[in-house]
Amino acid sequence: MNIGVFDSGFGGLTVLRALLEQIPQADYMYLGDTARLPYGAKSQATVARYAVSSARFLVEQGADYLVIACNTASALALDAIRDAVRVPVLGVIETGANAALASSKTSDVLVMATAATVESHAYRDACHERGLRAWEKACPLLVPLVEEGWIDHPVTEEVLRIYLNELAAESAAQQLTPDTLVLGCTHYPLLRRNIERAVPATIRVIDSADVTAAQVAAAIPAEALAGPKGDRIRLFYATDSVAKFRRLGAAFLGQPMDEVTLIDLGG
Structure with missing residues (x-):
């Protein structure tokens, strides 16, 4: 099970932190759309466009389940995201x-x-x-x-x-x-x-963060998390300011972030 977590910035790392504590046997990808934040100043159509492009990126990278760890995107774009991807989507x-x-x-x-x-x-x-x-x-x-x-x-x-x-x-x-x-x-x-x-x-x-992780844990069948034990995949992506993302992100995640990959999702 590969769980993709999306936010416009760093805050969603608190959700990922709770997920890591409650579902440690899953693989994770996190995307912070730092180039286009803050979402709160954008129109609903723009937020939906940004959020859908981010969700599609995570699914293309192999996400089996999406957590929209962004309140603005959950409020304004959840239906658009669910229409755009073919994996389960949960909003905060x-x-x-x-x-x-x-x-x-x-x-x-x-x-x-x-x-x-x-x-x-x-x-x-x-x-x-x-x-x-x-x-x-x-x-x-x-x-x-x-x-x-x-x-x-x-x-x-x-x-x-x-x-x-x-x-x-x-x-x-x-x-x-x-x-x-x-x-x-x-x-x-x-x-x-x-x-x-x-x-x-x-x-x-x-x-x-805690209640979202708990509801994801309840929604995922146990057999989807079965498999060989060992190091799990933890991938981090940002659309801008990788050094700042790594520095601030460590405080939200509660652990160092060794590598963050810069990606371009367009305007």
Whole structure:
């Protein structure tokens, strides 16, 4: 089983990290479309075009299963990707909504995400389909803080405090009684401990990376993972800035990235 993981940049490496922990016997390919990020500033048609080209590349390289570890692409292009390739495709928004459904007793859910994901209302709609009420909060400062490496920095703690206080006030104004908080960006798992310290003990924090890996593990038949033991394939591709990808990627993946291949997917 060769699992392809796609993101517009580095954040999806948190999903790959969880996959490596939960399904170590699979082979993996990861593609970061760093030349064309951020996807959040693009139209839906452009995001779909970029995401489809990336998905097709991974399938052409031998991927048997695709994980779209990009919230924007999952929100705006999942159907287009599924139409374009003939392998199973899983997006991080549906896995987050599934986990929220399993977690919540009050049926009220909070979501922290990027502005583009919030504007798409993909989490709200996915939660609504599952009988949940969701209140989404855009947290645009968190991604640059994570990429700067300021995980336990006082500035990051203060920014989180402000966002979480606003989120609590906004959800209370909607008369919600949330007991679940979904981290709707693949950068945010690096801040999970910070967020768990800052929210009430009654609120469970859902890590999109962990729940996505768990749902992939549940979806893949055991026989597809059977085979001789030994070193597994781990391939990394980026469309720009290979040195930066390797440097930042190691923090997201939690281990060194020895080799990243530069590829050109066009405009």
